[in-house]
Amino acid sequence: MSAAMDTESTYSGYSHYSGHSKKAHRQGRDRHKSPRSKDGSRSEKSVTIQTPPAEPLLGNDASRAEEGQDDNWGETTTAITGTSEHSISQEDIARISKDLEDSVGLDCKRYLGLTVAAVLGLLVFLTPIAFILLPQILWRDDLEPCGTVCEGLFISVAFKLLILLIGTWALFFRQPKADLPRVFVFRALLLVLIFLFVFSYWLFYGVRILDSKDTNYQGIVQYAVSLVDALLFIHYLAIVLLELRQLQPMFTVKVVRSTDGESRYYSLGHLSIQRAALVVLENYYRDFTVYNPALLTASKSRAAKHMAGLKVYNVDGPGNNASGQSRAMIAAAARRRDSSHNELYYEEADHERRVRKRRARLVVAVEEAFTHIKRLQAEEQQKAPAEMMDSREAAQAIFPSMARALQKYLRTTRQQQYHSMESILQHLSFCITNNMTPKAFLERYLNPGPTLQYDRDRWFSKQWTLVSEEAVTSGLQDGVVFVLKCLDFSLVVNVKKIPFIKLSEEFIDPKSHKFVLRLQSETSV
Amino acid sequence: SYLISFSFQQRIEIHKLRQGDNLILGFSIGGGIDQDPSQNPFSEDKTDKGIYVTRVTEGGPAEVAGLQIGDKIMQVNGWDMTMVTHDQARKRLTKRNEEVVRLLVTRQSLQKAVQQSMMS
Numbered sequence: 001m002s003a004a005m006d007t008e009s010t011y012s013g014y015s016h017y018s019g020h021s022k023k024a025h026r027q028g029r030d031r032h033k034s035p036r037s038k039d040g041s042r043s044e045k046s047v048t049i050q051t052p053p054a055e056p057l058l059g060n061d062a063s064r065a066e067e068g069q070d071d072n073w074g075e076t077t078t079a080i081t082g083t084s085e086h087s088i089s090q091e092d093i094a095r096i097s098k099d100l101e102d103s104v105g106l107d108c109k110r111y112l113g114l115t116v117a118a119v120l121g122l123l124v125f126l127t128p129i130a131f132i133l134l135p136q137i138l139w140r141d142d143l144e145p146c147g148t149v150c151e152g153l154f155i156s157v158a159f160k161l162l163i164l165l166i167g168t169w170a171l172f173f174r175q176p177k178a179d180l181p182r183v184f185v186f187r188a189l190l191l192v193l194i195f196l197f198v199f200s201y202w203l204f205y206g207v208r209i210l211d212s213k214d215t216n217y218q219g220i221v222q223y224a225v226s227l228v229d230a231l232l233f234i235h236y237l238a239i240v241l242l243e244l245r246q247l248q249p250m251f252t253v254k255v256v257r258s259t260d261g262e263s264r265y266y267s268l269g270h271l272s273i274q275r276a277a278l279v280v281l282e283n284y285y286r287d288f289t290v291y292n293p294a295l296l297t298a299s300k301s302r303a304a305k306h307m308a309g310l311k312v313y314n315v316d317g318p319g320n321n322a323s324g325q326s327r328a329m330i331a332a333a334a335r336r337r338d339s340s341h342n343e344l345y346y347e348e349a350d351h352e353r354r355v356r357k358r359r360a361r362l363v364v365a366v367e368e369a370f371t372h373i374k375r376l377q378a379e380e381q382q383k384a385p386a387e388m389m390d391s392r393e394a395a396q397a398i399f400p401s402m403a404r405a406l407q408k409y410l411r412t413t414r415q416q417q418y419h420s421m422e423s424i425l426q427h428l429s430f431c432i433t434n435n436m437t438p439k440a441f442l443e444r445y446l447n448p449g450p451t452l453q454y455d456r457d458r459w460f461s462k463q464w465t466l467v468s469e470e471a472v473t474s475g476l477q478d479g480v481v482f483v484l485k486c487l488d489f490s491l492v493v494n495v496k497k498i499p500f501i502k503l504s505e506e507f508i509d510p511k512s513h514k515f516v517l518r519l520q521s522e523t524s525v
Numbered sequence: 526s527y528l529i530s531f532s533f534q535q536r537i538e539i540h541k542l543r544q545g546d547n548l549i550l551g552f553s554i555g556g557g558i559d560q561d562p563s564q565n566p567f568s569e570d571k572t573d574k575g576i577y578v579t580r581v582t583e584g585g586p587a588e589v590a591g592l593q594i595g596d597k598i599m600q601v602n603g604w605d606m607t608m609v610t611h612d613q614a615r616k617r618l619t620k621r622n623e624e625v626v627r628l629l630v631t632r633q634s635l636q637k638a639v640q641q642s643m644m645s
Contacts, residue, residue, distance in 0.1 A: 518561035521611055522579050524553040525618045 110179060120191060121168065124198050124231065128157060131205060131224040135217060138210075143217045150218045153225050160228045167235050171243070178281075180274045181466060182473050186241045194234060201227050246271045251476050252496050255280055259296055259489040262288055267498075274472040277484055280493055281464060289448040291460050291489055294414040298347075302340060351412075358409045359446065365405040366438040369398040373432060395429035410445065418454050419445065461486045530633060534599070537628045539590040550618060550626065551585020552578050552592055557611030567595040569633060575599075576606045576614045578630070593632060600629035 132154070135143055209220060246269035253276065256263040264287050268276055373394050381388070389397065406424065410416040431441040444453070451459055466472055467490075468482035478497035483490050541548040556565055558574045567577045578596045581588050598606045601617050609617070618626060 518564075519559070520555060520561050520564040522553050522555045523611065523615050524580070524582075525550045525615060 110176070113183070114176075117172075117187075117191060120195060121172075124194055125161070125165065127198055127201070128161065128224040128228050128231075131227065132157065132221055134210070135214075135220055139213050139215075142213065142215050144215055146217055146221075150221050153218070153221045157221070157225055157228055160225075160232060164228065164231055164235060167232075171235070171239060178278050180278065182274060182471075184275075185272065185473050190234070190238050190241065194231075197230065197234065198227075245269065246275075250498060251478070252498055253280065253476075254494045254496070255284070256492045256494075257288060257291070257489060258492060259291065259293075264288065268476065270475055272473050272475055273468055273470065273480065273482055274466060276476055276495075277464075277466050277472075277482065277493070280491065281484065284461075284491065285451045287450060290418065290451045290454055290458070292414060292418075292448065293460070293488065294417075302344070305340065355409075355412050358405070358412050362402070362405040362409045362445075363438070363442065365402040366442055369402045370438045370441075372398055372401075375435070391429040391433040392425075394432050395425050399425055399428060406445065413448075415445070415448065418458055423455070460488050463487070532631050532633050534629060534631050535591070535596075537587075537590050537592050537630055539586050539592065539626050539628065541624050541626070542586045548619070548621065548624065549585070550587050551582040552587040553580040554598070554611075554614055554618070555579040557614055558608055559610045568597070573597075574608075576609065576611075592628070592630065596630040596632050598628055598630055602627055 205223070208214065209223075214220060248269050249267035250270055251268050253266050253268055254263060255266065264283070266280065266283055268279060271279070376385075376388065403421075407416065410419060427444060428441065451461065456462075463486060465485045466482060467485055468480075470480060470482075472482075476495050478495065480495040481493065483492050539550055541550055554576050556562070556568075556574060556576045560574065562568065562574045563571045565571070565573070565577060567579070568575070576598045578587075578592060578594055578598065581592055581594050598614075600606060601614075602623070604617050606614055606617070
């Protein structure tokens with residue numbers, strides 16, 4: 001039996017294949033190589049299940065060797081046996097298929113929510129119209145004629161429905177900007193409320209009006225108007241609950257990045273933890289400097305040196321006193337006379353000096369390069385000198401004179417992977433077009449900017465997980481801590497309540513500002 | 526042994542010295558009820574607005590007569606100096622027709638008292 005999925009396994013360097021299937025599978029299939037995925041189960045994978053061949057793993061080494069190293073390993077099939085330590089096991093398959101289901105499931109959940117809301121909205125909108133039209137359709141002859149008051153009510157219903165439509169469009173018809181883990185409580189509450197409300201109106205209408213075929217048309221129209229009024233009030237409630245309640249700041253949250261300690265403070269109102277996390281993340285991309293793993297290597301190497309210095313020998317016997325050992329290590333490390341602080345100090349001073357020197361060279365080079373360009377005015381353009389260029393060509397012309405200094409500076413500050421030559425050229429032509437000074441051009445390179453400034457590939461932070469000890473739909477309280485994790489680092493968020501401020505007044509009469517001189521003179525007699 | 530601080534009063538008679546057209550006494554005063562008492566370095570109580578001797582010129586009549594820096598002037602020729610302004614004090618000391626001024630001063634003194642001498 002074979003499932004209809006293909007394998008893309010990094011383990012298949014060790015996979016074994018039966019002699020029969022080898023030839024058949026090698027023809028006609030493309031090469032699949034995935035050297036970039038370190039952890040195989042994270043990327044999208046599909047698995048081929050073939051009947052296990054009779055030969056054991058070790059016995060095939062000879063045939064594998066003669067096949068050559070890494071040429072066609074992607075095309076071979078992986079046998080799913082429990083004994084092979086490098087093939088994908090049953091648990092991996094289960095995990096992979098669950099991942100697929102989850103990603104599909106989340107989308108389904110989001111679209112399900114949207115469709116339910118849309119259907120409900122449509123029903124609700126059409127209900128008053130239905131209330132008014134149904135008697136006309138069903139028992140037109142029995143109805144009392146519609147007088148002026150009644151017709152006036154038609155106009156009012158029409159306009160109120162229009163206002164409701166515009167208000168709903170303004171408030172709810174927005175592109176969802178985020179995917180939250182749990183349902184948005186207030187929104188769900190409002191949907192339920194609307195549903196119950198409209199349901200009870202329909203119930204009443206069906207029993208008292210449709211069944212008994214009420215002839216008082218004005219009453220029916222007024223009933224429809226009351227429904228529209230109530231819907232407008234629910235819309236008002238929605239605005240207050242969803243938009244207005246969290247505007248007044250009640251909490252200050254401190255967000256600290258775990259890798260380098262960069263921190264910011266934000267003010268938030270009454271929000272649930274998941275919505276607060278959303279606000280924090282939106283501000284993260286704008287306020288925090290981009291995460292640069294190259295800047296952390298120095299502290300990591302220092303930490304490694306600290307731990308590598310001591311070894312513990314167990315003299316007393318084979319007893320495994322692990323906690324005693326670690327305490328002894330810590331105590332010995334504390335007592336050891338360590339000159340690593342000296343190294344750190346001189347290294348940092350040196351680095352600082354080097355950066356400043358390179359920066360000075362860079363600034364001078366860029367200033368000089370910019371002096372070579374002159375913008376042509378409109379009249380001069382018509383005279384058309386031979387070397388007239390557009391901004392891109394001008395950028396390419398002056399780039400070589402500053403390229404070396406810029407690259408050296410970026411290397412020293414470890415930013416070189418964030419700026420490719422193409423991006424630098426683009427930025428340069430952008431600055432030339434907009435009449436920017438050299439300093440404005442350099443602003444992007446001299447200081448590390450927020451994450452939004454850089455290419456999406458360098459972000460290191462696209463998929464976030466909210467880790468919280470309390471339910472994520474519960475509101476913020478004083479002292480709540482939650483963590484936003486992504487693959488490489490995490491943001492620790494600490495919530496504090498804004499203190500209750502007692503403000504009293506004191507009146508000072510403007511005439512009461514009087515002064516004396518304080519002297520200490522010395523006179524000789 | 527320990528330090529005892531006490532103040533004693535002294536009567537000092539200064540004969541003014543003629544210098545050109547002026548009669549000088551050879552010291553400087555500070556203080557007064559219109560001045561800032563907290564800036565006075567010589568007073569023990571920083572709210573004391575009395576007149577203090579802030580400088581004594583070497584070899585002048587005041588030094589000869591035994592006036593010392595930091596003395597508080599209580600009376601000048603019978604006139605009270607504890608509640609006068611700075612200018613009033615100056616005027617009382619520099620009256621043109623007086624050649625001798627008799628001051629009553631208060632002086633703080635710190636002395637080490639040896640325990641044995643106290644007991645004996």
